[in-house]
Amino acid sequence: MTEQLKEEKLKKVNIKHIAKIANLSTSTVSRALRNDPEASKETIEKVKLIAEKLNYYPNAMAKSLRGDKSYTIGIVFNDMNNPFYSDVLRSIFEKLNKLNYSIIVTYYNWDFEQERKNIINLISKRVDGIIYSPIISQLNQQTDNISLLMENGIETVYLDNYPDKLNVCYSGGDHKKAIYLATKHLLDNGHRDILLYSAMPDTLYAKQCEDGYIGAFSEKKFEINKELFVTLDNFDFQNSYIYFKKFITNNFKNKKLKFTGIVATGDILAISIYKVANELGLSIPDDFSIVSYDNIEIVSALNPPLTTIHQPRKEIGENAVRILLHNINNKKNRKIEKSIMSPYLVNRKSVKNLKQI
Amino acid sequence: MTEQLKEEKLKKVNIKHIAKIANLSTSTVSRALRNDPEASKETIEKVKLIAEKLNYYPNAMAKSLRGDKSYTIGIVFNDMNNPFYSDVLRSIFEKLNKLNYSIIVTYYNWDFEQERKNIINLISKRVDGIIYSPIISQLNQQTDNISLLMENGIETVYLDNYPDKLNVCYSGGDHKKAIYLATKHLLDNGHRDILLYSAMPDTLYAKQCEDGYIGAFSEKKFEINKELFVTLDNFDFQNSYIYFKKFITNNFKNKKLKFTGIVATGDILAISIYKVANELGLSIPDDFSIVSYDNIEIVSALNPPLTTIHQPRKEIGENAVRILLHNINNKKNRKIEKSIMSPYLVNRKSVKNLKQI
DNA sequence: TTGAAAGCGCTACCAT
DNA sequence: ATGGTAGCGCTTTCAA
Secondary structure (H helix, E strand, O other): OHHHHHHHHHOOOOHHHHHHHHOOOHHHHHHHHOOOOOOOHHHHHHHHHHHHHOOOOOOHHHHHHHOOOOOEEEEEEOOOOOHHHHHHHHHHHHHHHHOOOEEEEEEOOOOHHHHHHHHHHHHHOOOOEEEEOOOOEOOOOOOHHHHHHHHOOOOEEEEOOOOOOOOOEEEEEOHHHHHHHHHHHHHHOOOOOEEEEEEOOOEHHHHHHHHHHHHHHHHHOOOOOHHHEEEEOOOOHHHHHHHHHHHHHHHHOOOOOOOOEEEEOOHHHHHHHHHHHHHHOOOOOOOOEEEEEEOOHHHHHOOOOOEEEEOOHHHHHHHHHHHHHHHHHOHHHOOOOEEEEOOEEEOOOOOOOHHHO | OHHHHHHHHHOOOOHHHHHHHHOOOHHHHHHHHOOOOOOOHHHHHHHHHHHHHOOOOOOHHHHHHHOOOOOEEEEEEOOOOOHHHHHHHHHHHHHHHHOOOEEEEEEOOOOHHHHHHHHHHHHHOOOOEEEEOOOOEOOOOOOHHHHHHHHOOOOEEEEOOOOOOOOOEEEEEOHHHHHHHHHHHHHHOOOOOEEEEEEOOOEHHHHHHHHHHHHHHHHHOOOOOHHHEEEEOOOOHHHHHHHHHHHHHHHHOOOOOOOOEEEEOOHHHHHHHHHHHHHHOOOOOOOOEEEEEEOOHHHHHOOOOOEEEEOOHHHHHHHHHHHHHHHHHOHHHOOOOEEEEOOEEEOOOOOOOHHHO
């Protein structure tokens, strides 16, 4: 018997091998392995013992081929640079791994062809659902890749960004309100000339940020200077650093453009501004104040600590999972849920109160 | 025909459906779909057209069940907090997604039971290989989870940490040398009392860091004060911040313990020290100098910009993939390769030269 | 309580 | 060039 065991160990073990050794049929082994009440206690014990000795691990592919669940969730993200997404990912992992789901993560860095390939790959792998953080165009909300998902009836929860004209599940923050709060905070501190330092032109995200900014100004009936709207191609730290250094040298230091405050639509952008300020000997908040959006952990370590709008990343991840699993497990009773976490101001020291002067 | 097409669209489409509509056998359809030269050009065209119209996506599980490759790689990481791992992950994604591999990411946050469950899950999913960043105990290198992988003959590349007494594939940095360089830099600048601010007690990593520190001191025949060795439980930012704030208040400000320089074994640790320094009105580098390890992007934005040892994350990820794929695709010609990237100093402004005084 | 057999979707062998 | 069939590892009838 032990000899036989050793030999079996070398091949990939399956229920047939176990059945042979246990002198049982594969059906019985299958039942025993799953603690099926139809199987007798002794059989279960015997089978499990052999399985362990043989290093048996059930073939998940065969299982899902047979059944209709893969216990796998696909994640389609674009921007791994941004700590925001790492934090969201972490909370998704924590929930899903405990439930023994696998998570296939996909990353494409604004390459839509690659994104499409990744999504097709996920469809082929027959994931039970997808959490998708898309780049949404301001004009054409129904991108090819969103259509792909919808046409194939893939259970999807949109995260962080979503096509607001479509009736889809969503978990994320209220970007418009966030930037509204940021702008309002500067306004309340007496700032009137406020740079909107934004990213990803023509996307819904940029639009929402702009709307938030405009909303705060309109509310107080202050005039908006559109020359102070700057939009970067992406949220890349290095890119933003280079851009802002040029920008400030060409426009601010020589007083072509004057502003006393900056609203940055992401902490990464704000951090790059700190770098420029350090290098150019500019003082925050004396030369300009800054409010940003995200509140990633480390911005509290900047000097001065960054005032920013908090985006609840843990909750965003958890809600995405909750909504997704609900719809996967209740196909007949799907809910189109939108979970929108409210942002709030974290007041630190990067804003100067101009009224006190 | 179009009616038929519509109906077929509602079910999950497979080659049988295509075969029926095309009036061909499943074998022929299968061949056509894969551009098998045995299939005629017209057949290929015809089949592909139907497949597209039906929204056909091959079932990857059936494919891999049949063949012996899943085109899936498992990642087993522990510390998603640390931007180091995000950066490595990114480079792994970039290489692997292009090759149409799926990546199942697993995260366990120092919970070894969860880690084990995750690994078993990966085995069940029949991944082609695993990239694993384990926590290695200084004493017992052969942990249960490493044994699990070895016993099951799972192709594995260790990343960042590895059991150096075992003959395994590895891609990572030379931690000992890194901390040696950091310490030497402080020594060269006239520092003698240097705090080693480390994390993860009893791990090989902590040991390697200690060895690097000791190496630099021994080389110059300076004496080491073991009271200046501090080891945190983990690399958590918040945890380190709280700890260091207490530590410095209890030991440094009241001159119980004196040191002029700090070597931190990870940028996250260093950043938390900046936060404490800001809050306590301590000046870096006047009150103490600091050199760290990793060189994540944003540390250049700190004030003063952080002097740190660069760890080439992109290359570490790429090499892990290269080694893994080589062994997967050349089962008969496996290589036990260790790729160790050399760290180097990035000199910024967080170190004061004591000799100039 | 157990076993035999069909079938999940695909590929590869052997015919034709 | 194409079709029939067996089988990858598993679950689930149906029968005993």
